[in-house]
Amino acid sequence: MTERTGNKVPNNVTHKKEFPEEQFTGFYLPFEQFLAAVPDLYLILSPDLIVQSATTAFLKATHHQLQDLVGKYFLEVLTPGLSLSNSTAAQRIQAAVQETISTQKPQRVVGLEGHVTFMPSRKKPGAFKKWNILSTPVATKPSSLEAILLKFEEVNLPATPEEGKVELETPPVAPQNGISIGYAAEVPEEDFLLQEAQEHAIARENLFKTAEEVGQFGSYEIDLETGSLTFSDGMFRLFGEEPQSFTPTLDFINSRVNPEDIIMVRKILDQAASDKKPYFYTRRIQRKNGEWRQTESHEKVICDAAGRVVRLIGLVQDVTDRNTTEKEFRESKKLLQSVFDTNLMAFSILEAVRGHDGAIQDFRIKMVNKALEKQTQCTDLVGRLYTVEYPGIKTAGLFDCMLRVMDTGETSQFEYHYPHEGFNHWFSCTFVKIDNGIFASNLDITTRKQAELKLAEQTYLIQRITETVPDMISVMELKSRKTIYQNKEIFTLYGYEPEVLESLNGNEKSRLIHPEDQPVLAEYFEKFNTIGNEEINTVDYRAINFLKNWQWFHARGKVFQRDENGKITQILNVIQNITKRKNAEQELKESKEMLQEAYNAARQSKDQFEAAINVSPVVLSILKTVRNEQHEIIDFYFEWVSKSGENLIGRDVTGQKLKENFPQLWQIQVFQQFAQTAETGKPTDYESHYQSDELELWVRWKAVQLTDGLFVSVEDITERKKGETELVKNLTLLRQSEELVGLGSWEYNPETQEFKWSDGMYQLFGLKPGSPWPWKLTWIT
Numbered sequence: 001m002t003e004r005t006g007n008k009v010p011n012n013v014t015h016k017k018e019f020p021e022e023q024f025t026g027f028y029l030p031f032e033q034f035l036a037a038v039p040d041l042y043l044i045l046s047p048d049l050i051v052q053s054a055t056t057a058f059l060k061a062t063h064h065q066l067q068d069l070v071g072k073y074f075l076e077v078l079t080p081g082l083s084l085s086n087s088t089a090a091q092r093i094q095a096a097v098q099e100t101i102s103t104q105k106p107q108r109v110v111g112l113e114g115h116v117t118f119m120p121s122r123k124k125p126g127a128f129k130k131w132n133i134l135s136t137p138v139a140t141k142p143s144s145l146e147a148i149l150l151k152f153e154e155v156n157l158p159a160t161p162e163e164g165k166v167e168l169e170t171p172p173v174a175p176q177n178g179i180s181i182g183y184a185a186e187v188p189e190e191d192f193l194l195q196e197a198q199e200h201a202i203a204r205e206n207l208f209k210t211a212e213e214v215g216q217f218g219s220y221e222i223d224l225e226t227g228s229l230t231f232s233d234g235m236f237r238l239f240g241e242e243p244q245s246f247t248p249t250l251d252f253i254n255s256r257v258n259p260e261d262i263i264m265v266r267k268i269l270d271q272a273a274s275d276k277k278p279y280f281y282t283r284r285i286q287r288k289n290g291e292w293r294q295t296e297s298h299e300k301v302i303c304d305a306a307g308r309v310v311r312l313i314g315l316v317q318d319v320t321d322r323n324t325t326e327k328e329f330r331e332s333k334k335l336l337q338s339v340f341d342t343n344l345m346a347f348s349i350l351e352a353v354r355g356h357d358g359a360i361q362d363f364r365i366k367m368v369n370k371a372l373e374k375q376t377q378c379t380d381l382v383g384r385l386y387t388v389e390y391p392g393i394k395t396a397g398l399f400d401c402m403l404r405v406m407d408t409g410e411t412s413q414f415e416y417h418y419p420h421e422g423f424n425h426w427f428s429c430t431f432v433k434i435d436n437g438i439f440a441s442n443l444d445i446t447t448r449k450q451a452e453l454k455l456a457e458q459t460y461l462i463q464r465i466t467e468t469v470p471d472m473i474s475v476m477e478l479k480s481r482k483t484i485y486q487n488k489e490i491f492t493l494y495g496y497e498p499e500v501l502e503s504l505n506g507n508e509k510s511r512l513i514h515p516e517d518q519p520v521l522a523e524y525f526e527k528f529n530t531i532g533n534e535e536i537n538t539v540d541y542r543a544i545n546f547l548k549n550w551q552w553f554h555a556r557g558k559v560f561q562r563d564e565n566g567k568i569t570q571i572l573n574v575i576q577n578i579t580k581r582k583n584a585e586q587e588l589k590e591s592k593e594m595l596q597e598a599y600n601a602a603r604q605s606k607d608q609f610e611a612a613i614n615v616s617p618v619v620l621s622i623l624k625t626v627r628n629e630q631h632e633i634i635d636f637y638f639e640w641v642s643k644s645g646e647n648l649i650g651r652d653v654t655g656q657k658l659k660e661n662f663p664q665l666w667q668i669q670v671f672q673q674f675a676q677t678a679e680t681g682k683p684t685d686y687e688s689h690y691q692s693d694e695l696e697l698w699v700r701w702k703a704v705q706l707t708d709g710l711f712v713s714v715e716d717i718t719e720r721k722k723g724e725t726e727l728v729k730n731l732t733l734l735r736q737s738e739e740l741v742g743l744g745s746w747e748y749n750p751e752t753q754e755f756k757w758s759d760g761m762y763q764l765f766g767l768k769p770g771s772p773w774p775w776k777l778t779w780i781t
Contacts, residue, residue: 041152047145049074049097058152071356074150093133100135100148109133212237217317220248224273224310229253238295238318240287258284258292269299273309276301282319294320346372346444350386351437352406360403362387363438375444392420398429402438405431415445472553472575475560478528478568481509495545514542514550524555528568533559540578552582619645619714622706623658625678633675635659639709648716650694664692670701674710681705687717735759 041058043051051069059066069077074097075090096107109132131152138147212218212234219232229250233243239256246252254262261283272279279299286292296319302311350363363386373379378389386393393399396418405412412431418424426449432439474486483502501509513521517540524539531537537557544550554576561570620642626635636658646652653661658671665671673684684703690696698721703710738744738760747756759769 043069043074043077043150043152045074045097045148045150047101047148049148051077052147067358096133097135097148097150100137101145104137104145106134106136108135216321217315219313219315221314222250222312224312235316238287238293238316239285240289240291253285256286258286260284269312272299272301272312276303276307276309293318294323346375346442348372348381348440348442349434349437350402350440353385360406363402365389366437372442375442390421392418392423395420402431405433405438409433415449417449472573472577474573474575476571476573478525478571481525484570495547495549495551497546500546512543512545514544517541524557528557528559528571531559533562535559540582551577551579554578617644617716619648619716621645621712621714622709623674623703623712624709626657633678636671636674636678636710645714648695648714662692664690673701674703674712677703677705678708678710689721738763 039057040055041061042055043058044053046052051072051074054064054066054069075094078090078093092109096109099105099107131154134149134151134153136149136151137145138149212232216234216238218235218238220235221230222228223230227250229248231244231248235248236243236245257265265281265283268279268281278301280297281299282294282296284292285295295316297314297316299312299314301309302313304310347367347369348365349367351366352360353362353364355361365381365384365386368381373381381389387399393402396416398416401412401414404410411433413429415426415428417426425444425446428443428445430441472487475484476482477484486501510518520539521541524537524541527537535558539555539557540552541555542550542552555573556576557571557573559568560572561568563569621638622640623636624639625633626637628634638653638656638658641649641652641654649661658665665674668688668690670686670688673686676682677684683705684701686701688699688701690699697716697718700715700717702713702715734745735758738758742760742764744761744764745758746761748754749756762769762771
């Protein structure tokens with residue numbers, strides 16, 4: 001047992017020790033109801049002398065709240081502000097309580113005088129009073145102290161010290177949080193003993209009767225030597241009888257007990273008499289009105305000096321209501337747990353854990369559901385401390401939020417990211433205060449948050465794209481033509497103020513469209529009522545901007561949204577400014593018309609050209625190259641041949657290959673000349689003798705590069721070649737004749753003043769043939 005000196009509280013004592021009601025009473029008792037009903041001033045102490053509770057009468061008299069007293073050392077409550085280490089009154093009170101603890105017998109402190117300013121006298125406030133304090137042990141088992149009751153009994157004194165002739169050794173001290181006690185010189189106790197004993201007996205009897213009635217219990221005593229049975233008033237009430245209205249017997253008890261319980265109880269009593277130990281049993285009894293009730297009995301065996309069992313004393317309580325309540329509680333808890341477990345949201349109930357100063361230090365997990373166990377991968381959370389299991393709640397700010405909820409009572413709902421203890425998730429959380437704790441719900445919203453983040457990224461990307469693309473993008477309500485979204489910068493670029501556009505009604509907007517294009521634009525919108533989601537609707541139209549410039553636009557539209565009935569409500573339009581293209585198309589159209597006119601003129605010229613060509617003896621043709629995989633020229637084919645060519649060849653060779661028709665050209669190096677011209681662009685001017693089965697003639701081949709081919713002219717020079725041959729023969733004969741007879745000949749051109757000498761002429765003058773002529777001719781006229 002803990003020893004205490006003065007009002008000092010040992011460091012190893014925890015003020016707020018758990019003190020269940022069952023430990024105090026030894027049986028079930030509606031404790032708060034009992035404390036409220038008792039009319040006397042009681043403090044209930046733990047064996048450590050820590051205040052555990054007080055009667056309502058005590059609280060009223062002291063003007064205190066129970067929470068102001070619970071957890072304090074009892075002398076701190078009784079004697080605030082006094083130095084009790086030297087106080088005779090405090091020493092007497094503590095000595096009496098210590099004696100109660102050591103002997104487990106009641107002790108009385110008599111004749112303490114005090115001035116109690118916050119505990120009003122029944123006569124008038126501030127009166128001097130004399131107090132008797134009764135210290136009573138409470139034990140449910142021998143040598144097992146569960147609590148101590150301190151009862152304060154007021155003894156009337158004269159109103160002032162002069163009237164009562166009592167001299168105080170020290171003046172009374174103004175109270176702070178407890179009973180302020182001054183103390184007087186020793187007062188003889190014998191004057192009060194008889195009165196105190198009587199008062200104590202009456203008070204104890206009244207307290208016991210009140211407790212029996214409030215707690216629905218009774219007591220009995222069986223004298224085994226005489227067989228007599230004694231009932232308390234409460235015991236009569238348990239059977240539904242008027243207190244002390246008859247003499248109870250064992251036969252009476254058996255007549256009111258369920259027959260199934262009689263044998264069981266008899267065995268327990270026999271065993272208790274044999275073991276001489278306390279015993280306990282439950283049985284069902286029937287009240288006078290026929291109602292069955294469930295009772296619990298705590299019994300004690302009394303032996304004489306020789307060790308023989310002489311008496312049985314029992315305390316019986318009606319636990320029917322308690323059992324019903326406990327059953328309902330178990331069923332409610334089971335139902336609550338099943339409701340919790342079927343919910344996909346993680347739930348927990350947390351109880352505040354407070355320090356000596358009442359401040360919340362942590363929360364103990366009292367209940368969780370399956371969803372939370374799955375979320376945390378932990379199935380044994382109940383009973384653990386929240387911050388020990390999840391210290392990250394302080395870093396994340398959750399613990400501070402919980403404290404605010406406990407302080408203000410206001411529900412808190414928020415979303416948070418929790419990256420601690422191996423988690424990396426987003427949660428939606430709700431904290432609700434319930435009594436001395438919190439109901440917490442946690443929903444894992446990581447998937448939603450990731451989707452929101454992705455959507456935000458996509459939205460930003462789409463926004464950047466719509467701001468970057470050169471097209472105008474808009475989302476429009478189909479029925480009202482109201483614009484829901486548009487990339488404003490692009491609209492502004494093309495001379496449209498988005499805010500002004502949004503303010504225009506339908507008629508005002510239609511006036512921006514070219515009158516000739518309004519029907520096709522109306523048809524464009526009407527078509528959306530019949531197209532599918534993947535179809536694209538298009539239209540070209542003209543519109544005037546705010547700069548009074550007409551512009552061409554190409555709109556491509558697609559279904560953007562439908563209602564629940566499948567009807568289109570919104571459309572997406574991508575509008576491209578095609579003014580330049582339309583202008584180019586107009587210019588191209590005009591160019592085509594001009595080209596057609598030029599073509600017609602050229603066609604007429606071509607006909608005339610071909611007519612002229614066809615009468616020319618020169619053969620004209622266009623050849624296109626034929627290449628292999630290495631892009632080397634391996635042949636040509638005739639794309640076009642003049643009429644003179646057909647006449648010379650004797651057939652139409654258009655589209656045919658050159659090698660198939662004129663293989664001799666490879667032998668006389670004409671093909672090689674043509675290929676070189678086609679590759680390098682260097683013109684061909686080549687004369688050769690051509691002979692085939694069909695033809696034999698001298699030809700002058702001329703060719704120029706024409707795209708990937710040649711424009712070729714073939715001239716028959718056979719007659720010229722014959723003349724040149726004849727001339728060579730004549731010149732040879734002339735040279736031989738000049739050498740033979742010693743003659744020379746010359747030729748003079750008056751226009752060019754050019755002389756031409758034969759070889760014989762050079763020889764007459766002793767010159768080498770072909771050397772420069774040294775004389776100037778001045779004698780020729």
